[in-house]
Structure formats: structure tokens, C-alpha cells
Amino acid sequence: MSAGLVFSGVSVRAGAAVLLDGVNCRAEAGRLxxxxxxxxxxxxxxxxxxLALVPLERGAIHFNGADLPTMPRRAxxxxxALVEQSGLAEVHLSAREVVQLGRIPFQSVWQSAPSPEDDAAVDAALAAVGMAPLAARAYQSLSGGEQQRLHVARALAQQPQLLLLDEPTNHLDIHAQFAILELLRQRARAGATVLLAIHDLNLAASFCDALIVLAGGxxxxxxxxxxxLTPALLRAVYGVSASVLRHPASGRPLIAYDGPVAPGND
Amino acid sequence: MSLNQGPQRALNGALWALLALSLVLAVTLGPADIAATEVWQTIAHHLGLPGEVPVTRLRDAIIWDLRLPRVLVAAGIGAGLALCGAIMQALTRNPLADPYLLGLSSGAALGAVVFLLIGASLLMPVGAFAGAGAAMALTLLITKLLGGATPSRAILSGIAISALMSAATSFLIFWSATGDSYREILSWLMGSLSGSGWADAGVVLAAVLVLGVPMLFAGRALDAFAFGDAAAATLGVDVVRLRWLLLGATALLTGSLVAVGGAIGFVGLIVPHVVRLATGSRHRVMLPVAMLVGASFMVWTDTAARSLFAPRELPVGIITALLGAPIFLLVLLRYRRVT
Structure with missing residues (x-):
């Protein structure tokens, strides 16, 4: 048993299409x-x-030693918690009410109002993403970036030991992207396992402690x-030619793209 | 946008008071002049409470046998339809969902009429449930065949199913009727509470208590659906089970209500949308308020239906449609981004 999220031989298919094909990888606790x-x-x-949102065809997924997809839902x-890629939603809730949704797993059917712990978790989550001043605003009236920050706050209100995020920095300006990634890094430092899908390789290189690369399932x-992040991998996986430099201040990899690899030049 | 505990209790209290007042006032209205105190005395007398000497036998019959069951039927149907609409809107994330617009009510009417015609009038709620369930299944299936659930596709399928079911209902009544089939057809298709008695009140109130009130406990789980099925699942909600349970209960409840009152339209659309303006979208708060508002709303629309052109009665569905269609259009305009 080890701390963190471990995928062992995970295969998932949708109809005839193979989405994941025997994936083995891990996201360790305390790391982004x-x-x-x-x-x-x-x-x-x-x-x-x-999170059992799609059924496994083969394989197993364990978190801190426990079988995650077969665990009781509430547990x-x-x-x-999962932050999905946000789509268009017609939602008539205030910003604070959206974050309160994250407390649903902790509330009983009989409970008529949020408990003090619920309120504290919601306040902390709103403050963490810098949305406390906008808590009373209607969700619909917020910008895409503000809505995205709320979804992160909703996930934080669940006080999860495992935080999964699907491109949480979409729609955000560069400052807001940094703020979210820094926040996630702090969560990881505090002991959580944080796994995020991310497109921007330079952001990934400068914030993440470890990377998992998927291609074709x-x-x-x-x-x-x-x-x-090597030139060979970027060429093979993304079909781009690039030089990998070192960031002058942090020493992290810094990718300078030359362009797409010409067909037949592989 | 939302209400805190205190104002929320005050609102619920005020709405209960409004409903009680509406029930009593609606009983006093009609061709025979009856005072509110007489209504109280008669109710108290029948409930075995000590009080004033009861009213005359005739007035007692008007109050207790004629008008009171009818206003109770109206209140129960209003509460039930408002609840069904609110739950369907949350489950399908479709602001236009309503038992009438998605064809459930016409399906229920057809089922009820079939059971009525084969002589099993006691089992009419069962037939209505089967009809509502079949209509819901067909609407969902056609929506899927159209390429997935968007509000406008669901409404279009609902219209098709509704037209089909209504035509079948009309034909069956026309084919079997001996006398005034048009009045009968109209009262099933537009809804009418004319001639409701205690047996009807029993069916409606039992359905609301047994099917409707338990659905209130799904309020928090329904909130979790705000951002879709996957989001609800990651918040610990058993999405598939909850959806089947609630859609089944909604079909059953709609069936029971339609078996008594016919296919009264738009109540499930109007009431939740108006209520949301005051309470916000949190279902724990919104659902009970919608039921209370729906009950009072229906008591008054039915009172208008039997009083406006007395002694002739207007099918109550004409009034709800008159109020509901403009609100339907407003909702359509407001949500044009997602439809």
C-alpha cells in the first residue's frame, strides 16, 4: 500500500472505441x-x-490503498472531488450557493441548514480562490474565469484528499492561471493528492512536481x-519540433516551439 | 437570490396561512351565499370539535359535500403539479419541463379514459399512471432519437406525443359516448374539477402525501444536478437510481392527479418559475414553497373557472393555459441561449 492514486492496467472503452488501454501510472500524495x-x-x-463516472473494462484504481471506483458513493x-471542463449551464444559484454544493456529501437528508463546519469550509474555499467578495453575485452574471474559479472552490469545499481537475485553467487569463496552479500546489504541499489535466506544457513544467503523458489511450x-519533456517526446506525442531550454530563474524546463513536424519527416 | 432560515420559515408560515384563507374563502364563493364563519363551524362540526350550533342541513351539504372537497381537490392538484414540474425541470435540466408540455398529462388522461370505458373506474389512477409512464418513456425515447436531450427537442417530442394521446382520448370518448361527448372530451383535455367529491379529494390528497411529500427529501440531491449528472455523481448522488425513482414517482403522481382533474396544463411550469424568483433555486427551500403556492394558485383558478361565467363552468385548464402560455414564452426568451 502506498499513499496516492494508483492506476493499474486500466482499460476503458466506449462502444467499439478504446479510450484507455492498459494504463499504469500513479499520482503521489503531497505532489502536484x-x-x-x-x-x-x-x-x-x-x-x-x-471516480467511477465511466466503467472500467479492466484494471483497478486505488487511492491510499482503497479501491476507489467500487467505494460507496458518499464515502x-x-x-x-472533480472539477470538470465547464460547459454552458443555465444555473440560477448565487456564487456562494454553487460552492455550498460541495458540502452535499457531508449533509444528511434531515439537515435543513448548513452546519457551522459547512459554512467554514465554504468561506475558506471562496477565500482561497479570491471569490469571497463576489459570493452574493448570481452565477450567471460572472465571467467564464470567475465561474471556473467557483468550480475549483466547490471542489475545495469538499475538503478532498484527492483532487482531480480537467483543464481548470481554461478560460483564465495568465494571472488567474498562476493563482489557481499556486493554490493547487499549496493543497498538494498540505498533503493532498492533486492530479490535473493541462494543455499548456510550459505551465505544467513550471508548476507540476511530476507529469504523466498519455497518447492514444x-x-x-x-x-x-x-x-x-524532451524534444523526442514532444515530436512523438504532439508532432511538434521544439527545443527544451532551462528557465533562467527556476531551472525548470522551458519549451521553445519551432513548429509542426512536416509529414513524412518523422 | 436565496433565503436564510428566518425569512424562509416566515414565508412558509405566510403561505400556509394564505392557503387556509384561500380554502375557506373559496368555499364561501358561489351561487349560495355562505359566510366564512359558517365554513369554520361546519368544518369544526364534522371534525367533531366543540363549537357553535351547525348550519342548516342544506347549507351543510353545500359546504361539506359540494364545495369543500372541490377546493381540496384543487389545492392537492395545484401542489402536486407544481412539484412535478419543479422536479422534472431539475432532473432533466430543462427549464421548460412540465407534465403537460412533455405529454405526461395527455398520456395519463388517455390511460384514465381507457380504464373508465372498460368499466374499471376505480382503477383509473392505475391506468393514468400507465399512460403517464408510457408518454414519458415515448417522449424521452423520441428526444434521444432526435439526437440528445435539449429543452427544445424535449418540448417538440412532448408536443407530438401529447397530440397523439389527446386525439386517441377524444376519439375513444366520441366513439363510446351516448350523450354530451364534447363536454366530456373537453374536461379531460383541458381539465375540470366539476363534480369533485370526497373520493376524488381522497385520491388527490393521498397521492400528494404519499408520493409528493417524500420527494421533498430529494431536494439536496436535486441541487447536485445543477451542473449535470457527472457533477451530481461526484457529490455522492446515485444518479441513475434517483432519476428512476423520481421520474417514476412523478409519473405516478401526475397520473393520480389527471385521473381526477384531467390534463390541466402549465401549472407545473408557471409556479416553479415564479417561486424561483423569490426563493432562488435551492430545492430544499424552493420545493415546499412551490407546493404551497401551487395549491393556492389552483384553488383560485378553479374558483374563477366556476364563478366567472356562472352558472356555466369554464374548464379550469383554459384559465391556466391563458396564464401559462405567456409565461412559457417568457421562459423561452429568457433561456434562448440554451434552447
Whole structure:
């Protein structure tokens, strides 16, 4: 048994299409792990499989030694949270009410009002994403970035030991992206297991402690960003030619793209 | 946008008072002049409470046998339809969902009429449930065949199913009726509470208590659906089980209500939308308020239906449609982004 989220031989299919094909990988507790790969690589499917939103065809997923997909729903919801890619939703709730949804796994059917612990968790989550001043605003009146921050806050209100996020920095300006990633890094430092799907490789390189690379439903690499992000991998997985430099201040990998790899030049 | 505990209790209290007042006032209204105190005395007398000497036998019959069951039927149907609408809107994330617009009510009317015609009038609620369930299944199936659930596709399927079921109902009544079939057809298709007695009140109130009130406990789980099925599942909600349970209960409840009152439209659309303006969308708060408002709303629309053109009676569904269609359009305009 080990702390963190462990995928062992995970296969998922939708009809005839194989979405995940025998994926073995892990996201360790206390670390911020980035899940990268081109569109359709299976990043969302991997996150959904962990929370039993799609059925496993083969394999197992354990969190801190416990079988996560077969765990009772409520117990799983008290342990883990997911921030999905946000779509268009017609929701007539205030910002605070959206974050309060995160307390549902902790509330009994008979409870008529949020408990003091619920309120404290909601306040803390709103403050963490910088949305406390907008708590009374209607969800619909918020910008895409503000709505995205609320979804992160809703997940934080679940006080999860396992936090899964599907491209949480979409719709955000660069400052807000940094703020969210810094927040996630702090959660990881506090002991949580944080796994996020992310497209921006330079952001992934500068914030993540470890990276998992998926392509075509298979795990093709995992490890520290400097070990994973090589010109050869970028060429093979993304079909781009790039130089990997070192960030002058942090020493982290810094990718300078040259352009797409010409067809037949592989 | 939301209410805290204190104002929430005050609102519920005020709405209960409004409902009690509406029930009594509605009983006093009609061709025979009856005072509110007479209504109280008669009710107290029948409930075996000590009090004033009861009213004359005739007035007692008007109050206790004629008007009181009818206003109770109206209140129960209003509460039930408002609840069904609110629950369907949350479950399907479709602001236009309503038992009438999705074809459930017409399906229920058809089922009820079939059982009525084969002589099993006691089992009419069962037939109505089967009809409502079949109509719901067909609407969902057609919505799926159209390429997935969007509000406008669901409404279009509902209209098709509704038209089919209504035509079948009309034909069956026309084919079998001996006398005034048009009045009969109209009262099933537009809804009418004319001639409701204690047996009807029993069916309606039992359905609301046994099927409706337990659904209130799903309030928090329904909130979890705000951002879709996956979000609800990650909040610990058993999405599949809850959906089947609630859709089944909604069909049963709609069936029971339609078996008594016919296919009264738009109540499930109007009431939840108006109530949300005051309470916000949290279902723990919103559902009970919608039931109370729906009950008072229906008591008054039915009173208008039997009083406006007395001694002739207007089918009550004409009034609810008159109020509901403009609200339907407003909702349509407001949600044009998602429809």
C-alpha cells in the first residue's frame, strides 16, 4: 500500500472505441501531478474512471490503498472531488450557493441548514480562490474565469484528499492561471493528492512536481518534468519540433516551439 | 437570490396561512351565499370539535359535500403539479419541463379514459399512471432519437406525443359516448374539477402525501444536478437510481392527479418559475414553497373557472393555459441561449 492514486492496467472503452488501454501510472500524495497529452489522448477518461463516472473494462484504481471506483458513493465523495471542463449551464444559484454544493456529501437528508463546519469550509474555499467578495453575485452574471474559479472552490469545499481537475485553467487569463496552479500546489504541499489535466506544457513544467503523458489511450511517459519533456517526446506525442531550454530563474524546463513536424519527416 | 432560515420559515408560515384563507374563502364563493364563519363551524362540526350550533342541513351539504372537497381537490392538484414540474425541470435540466408540455398529462388522461370505458373506474389512477409512464418513456425515447436531450427537442417530442394521446382520448370518448361527448372530451383535455367529491379529494390528497411529500427529501440531491449528472455523481448522488425513482414517482403522481382533474396544463411550469424568483433555486427551500403556492394558485383558478361565467363552468385548464402560455414564452426568451 502506498499513499496516492494508483492506476493499474486500466482499460476503458466506449462502444467499439478504446479510450484507455492498459494504463499504469500513479499520482503521489503531497505532489502536484500534471496529466498531459494531445486532444483525445484519454486524459478526461482517466479522471472520470477514477471516480467511477465511466466503467472500467479492466484494471483497478486505488487511492491510499482503497479501491476507489467500487467505494460507496458518499464515502468517495467525502474523499475526492472533480472539477470538470465547464460547459454552458443555465444555473440560477448565487456564487456562494454553487460552492455550498460541495458540502452535499457531508449533509444528511434531515439537515435543513448548513452546519457551522459547512459554512467554514465554504468561506475558506471562496477565500482561497479570491471569490469571497463576489459570493452574493448570481452565477450567471460572472465571467467564464470567475465561474471556473467557483468550480475549483466547490471542489475545495469538499475538503478532498484527492483532487482531480480537467483543464481548470481554461478560460483564465495568465494571472488567474498562476493563482489557481499556486493554490493547487499549496493543497498538494498540505498533503493532498492533486492530479490535473493541462494543455499548456510550459505551465505544467513550471508548476507540476511530476507529469504523466498519455497518447492514444496509453501511458507513454511519467516522471519529473525535466525527465519527461524532451524534444523526442514532444515530436512523438504532439508532432511538434521544439527545443527544451532551462528557465533562467527556476531551472525548470522551458519549451521553445519551432513548429509542426512536416509529414513524412518523422 | 436565496433565503436564510428566518425569512424562509416566515414565508412558509405566510403561505400556509394564505392557503387556509384561500380554502375557506373559496368555499364561501358561489351561487349560495355562505359566510366564512359558517365554513369554520361546519368544518369544526364534522371534525367533531366543540363549537357553535351547525348550519342548516342544506347549507351543510353545500359546504361539506359540494364545495369543500372541490377546493381540496384543487389545492392537492395545484401542489402536486407544481412539484412535478419543479422536479422534472431539475432532473432533466430543462427549464421548460412540465407534465403537460412533455405529454405526461395527455398520456395519463388517455390511460384514465381507457380504464373508465372498460368499466374499471376505480382503477383509473392505475391506468393514468400507465399512460403517464408510457408518454414519458415515448417522449424521452423520441428526444434521444432526435439526437440528445435539449429543452427544445424535449418540448417538440412532448408536443407530438401529447397530440397523439389527446386525439386517441377524444376519439375513444366520441366513439363510446351516448350523450354530451364534447363536454366530456373537453374536461379531460383541458381539465375540470366539476363534480369533485370526497373520493376524488381522497385520491388527490393521498397521492400528494404519499408520493409528493417524500420527494421533498430529494431536494439536496436535486441541487447536485445543477451542473449535470457527472457533477451530481461526484457529490455522492446515485444518479441513475434517483432519476428512476423520481421520474417514476412523478409519473405516478401526475397520473393520480389527471385521473381526477384531467390534463390541466402549465401549472407545473408557471409556479416553479415564479417561486424561483423569490426563493432562488435551492430545492430544499424552493420545493415546499412551490407546493404551497401551487395549491393556492389552483384553488383560485378553479374558483374563477366556476364563478366567472356562472352558472356555466369554464374548464379550469383554459384559465391556466391563458396564464401559462405567456409565461412559457417568457421562459423561452429568457433561456434562448440554451434552447
Amino acid at each position: 501531478t500534471g496529466l498531459i497529452g494531445p486532444n483525445g489522448a484519454g486524459k478526461s477518461s482517466l479522471l472520470k474512471a477514477a 468517495r465523495a467525502q474523499l475526492s 496509453r501511458m507513454v511517459a511519467q516522471g519529473a518534468p525535466e525527465a519527461v
